Structures are given as C-alpha cells and as structure tokens.
Amino acid sequence: MNPNLMKLSLLLLFFPSFAFASDGLNGANTAWILTATALVLLMTLPGLSLFYGGLVRVKNILSVLMQCFAITCVASLIWLVAGYSLAFTEGNAFIGGFSNVLLGAVGEESLSGDIPESVFVMFQMTFAIITPALIVGGFAERMRFSSMLVFSAIWLLAVYVPITHWVWGGGWLGQMGLLDFAGGTVVHITAGVAAVVAAIVMGPRQGFPNQPMPPHNMTMTITGAGLLWVGWFGFNAGSALAANGDAGMAMLVTHISAAAGALTWMACEWIKFGRPSALGAVTGMVAGLGTITPASGFVGPGGALIIGILAGFVCYNATVFLKQRLKIDDSLDVFPVHGVGGALGTILVAIFASAGLGVFSGQGLADGMTIASQLQVQVIGVLASAAYTAIATFVILKLVDMMLGLRVSADDETEGLDLNQHNERGYDL
Numbered sequence: 001m002n003p004n005l006m007k008l009s010l011l012l013l014f015f016p017s018f019a020f021a022s023d024g025l026n027g028a029n030t031a032w033i034l035t036a037t038a039l040v041l042l043m044t045l046p047g048l049s050l051f052y053g054g055l056v057r058v059k060n061i062l063s064v065l066m067q068c069f070a071i072t073c074v075a076s077l078i079w080l081v082a083g084y085s086l087a088f089t090e091g092n093a094f095i096g097g098f099s100n101v102l103l104g105a106v107g108e109e110s111l112s113g114d115i116p117e118s119v120f121v122m123f124q125m126t127f128a129i130i131t132p133a134l135i136v137g138g139f140a141e142r143m144r145f146s147s148m149l150v151f152s153a154i155w156l157l158a159v160y161v162p163i164t165h166w167v168w169g170g171g172w173l174g175q176m177g178l179l180d181f182a183g184g185t186v187v188h189i190t191a192g193v194a195a196v197v198a199a200i201v202m203g204p205r206q207g208f209p210n211q212p213m214p215p216h217n218m219t220m221t222i223t224g225a226g227l228l229w230v231g232w233f234g235f236n237a238g239s240a241l242a243a244n245g246d247a248g249m250a251m252l253v254t255h256i257s258a259a260a261g262a263l264t265w266m267a268c269e270w271i272k273f274g275r276p277s278a279l280g281a282v283t284g285m286v287a288g289l290g291t292i293t294p295a296s297g298f299v300g301p302g303g304a305l306i307i308g309i310l311a312g313f314v315c316y317n318a319t320v321f322l323k324q325r326l327k328i329d330d331s332l333d334v335f336p337v338h339g340v341g342g343a344l345g346t347i348l349v350a351i352f353a354s355a356g357l358g359v360f361s362g363q364g365l366a367d368g369m370t371i372a373s374q375l376q377v378q379v380i381g382v383l384a385s386a387a388y389t390a391i392a393t394f395v396i397l398k399l400v401d402m403m404l405g406l407r408v409s410a411d412d413e414t415e416g417l418d419l420n421q422h423n424e425r426g427y428d429l
Contacts, residue, residue: 008184009311023384024111025111025115025116026114026115026242028118028209028243029114029115029241029242029243029244030114030115031243032238032242032243032247033115033119033123033238033241034119034293035223035234035238036123036234036235036237036238037119037122037123037234037238038234039200039230039231039232039233039234039235039238040123040126040127040231040234040235040238041072041126041129041231042227042230042231042234043130043227043228043232043234043235044071044072044099044126044129044133044338045068045072045232046070046224046227047133047224047225047227047228047231048068048130048133048134048224048228048356049064049065049068049069049079049222049224050203050207050220050221050223050224050227051224051225051226051228051282051286052064052068052136052137052140052224052332053065053217053220053221053426054215054216054217054218054219054220054221054222054224055140055215055221055279055331056140056141056215056216056331056334057141057213057216057416058216058217058416058426058427059314059415059416059417059418059419059426060140060141060416060417060418060426061216061283061418061426061427062216062417062418062422062424062425062426063141063145063416063417063421064136064140065281065426066135066145066422067145067148067239068133068136068303068422069135070130070145070148070149071129071132071133071136071149071152073147074149074152074153074156075125075128075129075133075152075156076125076129078153078156078157079121079124079125079128080102080103081101081102082098082101082157082161083125083128083156083157083160083161084100084103084121084124084125085097085098085100085101085103086098086157086162086165087124087161087164087165087168087169088100088124088164088165088168088169089169090141091165091169091170093118093166093172093175094162094165094166094171094172094273094345095162095165095171096165096169096170096382100199103121106118106121107335108278108362112180113241113242114242114419118291119328120241121352123238123241125185126261127164127186127187128156128160128161128164128234130187131156131160131183131186131187131190131191132152132155132156132160132191132217132279134187134188134191134192134195134334134338135152135155135191135194135198135333135334136148136332137195137330137331137332137333137379138194138195138196138197138198138199138330138331138332138334139195139198139199139202139331139333139406140331140332141205141331141406141413141417142205142267142407142408142413142417143198143202143406143408144404144405144406144407144408145421145422146404147400147404147406148406149400150400150403150404151396151397151400151406154396154399154400155194155392155393155396158392158396159190159194159388159389159392159393159396160186160190162388163185163190163362163385163388163389164185164186166384166385167180167185167186167381167385168180171398172220173185173377173380173381173384173385174379176380176381177367177368177369177374177377178350178366178377178378178380178381179294179295179298179346179350179353179365179366179374179377179378180346180349181236181239181250181293181294181295181296181297181298182235182236182239182250182293182294182296182297182301183235183239183293183342184290184291184294184295184342184346184349185289185294185342185346185381185382185385186274186385187293188290188293188294188338188339188341188342188343188345189339189342189343189346189382189386189389190389191334191338191339191340191383192334192335192338192339192340192341192342192387193331193335193339193386193389193390193393194389194390194393195334195335195338196322196328196330196334196335196341197340197389197390197393197394197397198393199329199331199335200328200398201328201394201397201398201406202397202406202407203329203403203407204327204329205331205413206410206413206414208327208329209323209324209327209329209351210377214369215279218279220281221278221279221282222278223322225282225285225286228285228289229258229285229289232254232258232289232293233251233254233255233310235293236250236251236254236292236293236296236297237250237251237254237296239296239297240297246297246363249297249300249363250296250297250317251339252265252301252304253292253295253296253299253300253301253303253304254289254292254293254296254304255306256286256292256301256304256308257289257291257292257304257305257308257311258285258288258292258308259285259288259291259308260288260305260307260308260309260311260312261267261284261285261286261287261288261291261306261308261309261311261312261315262281262282262284262285262288262312263284263312264284264288264308264309264312264313264316265280265281265283265284265285265287265312265315265316266280266284267280267312268280268312268313268316268317269316271280271424272316280316283315283319283333283337283383284311284312284315284316286337287311287312287315287337288311288312288341290311290337290338290341290342290345291307291308291310291311291315291341291342291344291345291348292304292307292308292311292345293342293347294342294345294346294349295307295345295348295349295352295353295362296362297363298349298352298353298362298363298364299349299352299353299360299362299363300352300360300362300363303348303351303353303360303362304352304360305347306348306352306360307344307345307352310344311341311344311345314339314340314341314344315336315337315341315344318335318336318340319333319336319337321336322335322336332358338387343382343386346378346381346382347375347382349374350365350371350374350375350377350378350379351371351375353365353374354371373378374429399428408421409421
C-alpha cells in the first residue's frame with residue numbers, strides 16, 4: 001500500500017471532520033455560519049439593547065432593555081411556528097407556503113446548500129429578531145409593553161416575512177434581479193419606515209421638541225455601538241453563507257463604511273457646532289453599517305469608502321430635517337439612519353457593483369443587467385418595500401390601538417415606563 005495513502009487514511013480515521021462528507025456538508029462553511037449567527041444575535045442582545053438603553057432617559061432604561069429582550073423571545077417562536085416556512089419555502093411570488101410549519105421538515109441531516117438547514121434557520125432567525133427590535137427606537141418612552149408585544153408579533157408575520165420572501169425566498173423582487181446582500185430592503189428599510197410611521201401615529205413624547213431629552217448614559221450607548229460594529233461582521237459577512245472570498249470582502253467593506261460614516265458625521269457636527277460629539281460618532285457608524293449592508297457582497301473597498309462617506313452626510317442631514325423641520329419624534333433616529341441609509345445603500349449597489357469602475361469596481365451586476373437597468377430594479381425594490389411597509393404598519397398600529405391602546409397615559413409617561421409598566425427601576429442606587 002502506498003505510504004502516503006496509508007498516512008491519509010490514518011489521518012481521516014482519527015480526525016474524521018477533515019473528510020469530505022458524502023452528503024455535501026461543508027464543515028468550514030458550517031462553522032463560519034454558526035459563528036456569524038452568534039454575532040448577529042449579539043447585535044440585539046446586548047448590542048442594540050445597550051445602544052438604545054443609553055439613549056433614553058433614566059426613567060425608561062429598563063423598558064427599552066425589556067422590549068429588546070421580549071422581542072427576541074417572541075420573534076424566535078414566531079419564526080419556529082410559521083415565519084421561516086412562509087419566508088423560505090416554495091409558494092408564490094409574494095409569500096411562501098406552510099410545508100415547514102414548526103420546522104417539521106428540518107432534521108439533523110437536512111441541508112440548505114452545503115450547511116445544515118438548522119443553521120440556516122437559526123441564522124435567518126437572528127435577522128427576524130433584530131428587525132422589529134430596531135423599530136423600538138421609533139416609539140421609545142411611550143408605548144405600552146403589551147401593545148409593543150402584539151404589534152411586533154403581527155408586524156413580523158405581516159411585513160417582515162413577506163418582504164423576506166420577495167427578496168431572498170424566491171419572490172418577485174429576487175426574480176427581477178434585486179441586489180440586496182444582507183438586508184437593505186428586508187431589514188433596514190422595513191424597520192426605518194415602520195419606526196417613522198409609529199412615531200407619526202403615536203405622536204411625539206411630552207415636551208418634544210422644546211424640552212431637551214439628552215441620552216442618560218453615553219457610556220452604555222458607546223458600549224452597545226461597539227458590540228453592534230463587531231456583530232455586523234456576522235450580519236454582512238455571514239450572508240455569504242460560506243467561508244470564502246465573498247465573506248472576506250463583505251467584512252472588509254463593512255468595516256470601511258462604518259469608519260467612513262462615523263468620521264463624516266463627526267465632520268458635519270464639527271463644521272456646524274465647532275466640536276464633534278460621541279453620540280454623532282456612533283450614530284454615523286451605524287449609518288455607515290446600515291448603508292453598506294445591501295451592497296456588502298457586491299462592492300469593493302473603494303466603493304465602500306464612498307458609500308460610507310455618503311451615509312454619514314445624507315443620514316446626518318436626514319436626521320436634522322426629520323426632527324427640526326418636520327418635527328417628527330422618531331425618538332432614536334431609526335428612519336433617518338436605517339430607513340434612509342438602507343434605501344441609499346440599495347440604490348448605490350447599482351453604481352458601485354459594476355465591475356468596470358477601476359479602483360471602485362465591485363463584483364458585478366445581476367446577470368444581463370446594465371447599470372441603468374440594475375438601478376431601475378433597485379429603485380423598484382426600495383419603493384415597493386417602503387410603500388408596503390408603511391401601509392401595513394399603519395393598519396397594524398390602528399388595529400392594536402383599537403384592541404389595547406398604543407400609548408401609556410400622560411401620567412404614566414411622566415413617571416416613566418420602568419415603574420408603571422414593570423414595577424422596577426433600571427437603577428437602584
């Protein structure tokens with residue numbers, strides 16, 4: 001027997017994971033998506049929880065943490081019962097079917113591509129968790145906890161799941177050739193639009209816009225921002241669903257855009273106010289991350305730099321316009337950062353994904369697309385997801401208001417949601 005063949009056989013005997021599985025399972029890809037899944041869950045718990053928690057007033061810190069935590073639980077079970085099946089099983093152009101209710105067709109041997117389907121289910125579940133959690137920033141400090149739970153559950157099934165199917169589950173936008181690598185339409189536009197609709201329907205917080213409502217704990221917010229930045233590598237690079245060059249490039253461009261967005265937002269504040277703020281730096285970072293999300297698997301480093309700079313500038317001015325001009329109390333700037341950023345990034349894919357832009361060149365457009373035709377598809381994707389989200393969110397809010405009432409009383413809002421909704425304090429010093 002050939003000595004080298006004998007050595008290889010012994011190696012595979014003692015280290016069977018090195019063997020190529022006959023059923024098509026790829027161990028390296030599986031390990032990476034397991035890691036990416038944990039990173040995306042880290043974005044909600046504790047990343048987004050701390051980021052949002054530090055931004056509200058001290059009397060509402062616990063309510064925001066509780067909302068993010070409870071949404072994680074509710075969204076997970078909805079995804080188990082019907083969400084995954086309706087989003088990713090075969091159906092029609094608008095919604096999937098019920099063939100995988102309660103994940104009945106998912107077993108240990110089930111594969112999605114070359115990774116276990118259970119891993120894919122869990123990875124996509126973390127996206128379904130963070131999207132309604134982002135909306136919390138639009139109605140922070142004034143929605144009843146019970147109403148928040150019911151709204152989030154209905155919204156996940158009625159808005160997030162169908163749009164996920166449109167884009168990633170074989171639906172009509174995916175068939176058109178929409179490029180959305182990690183959720184510009186599915187996550188950021190839906191969350192941003194839903195947040196601003198909720199802010200308009202519920203009305204502003206008491207004292208807005210004349211009473212200052214500064215963050216109560218910027219240390220907490222910056223800690224959360226750091227966790228979001230790291231977790232976003234799983235969000236974007238994990239969406240390659242493989243441990244390969246696409247994942248590596250997605251991670252690189254994600255980091256570049258986040259840094260460029262933060263510095264640009266800081267520069268805008270520096271020019272306008274004479275000094276940059278920590279709040280501006282972390283908000284610009286999130287704007288850069290949200291804007292690169294749909295483009296992360298399609299653009300190169302040069303394109304990511306331009307996208308990050310545009311994200312910081314456009315989202316900064318959108319925040320000023322929404323609150324100072326329109327007087328809309330989107331409490332934690334979900335729409336101008338995520339909604340505007342997601343739309344901007346989705347549109348810019350058509351420009352910077354082109355393989356013919358020299359140093360800015362990306363990985364290429366969809367098959368058969370020119371920049372003009374790809375741009376048309378991207379705009380349709382933005383408008384369709386935004387319009388459907390706005391209408392459906394408005395209807396859901398009105399329905400929940402009829403059932404439970406959306407907003408706490410004026411006295412309860414003055415007291416703070418920590419005490420009147422949970423009978424606890426965030427701090428007891």
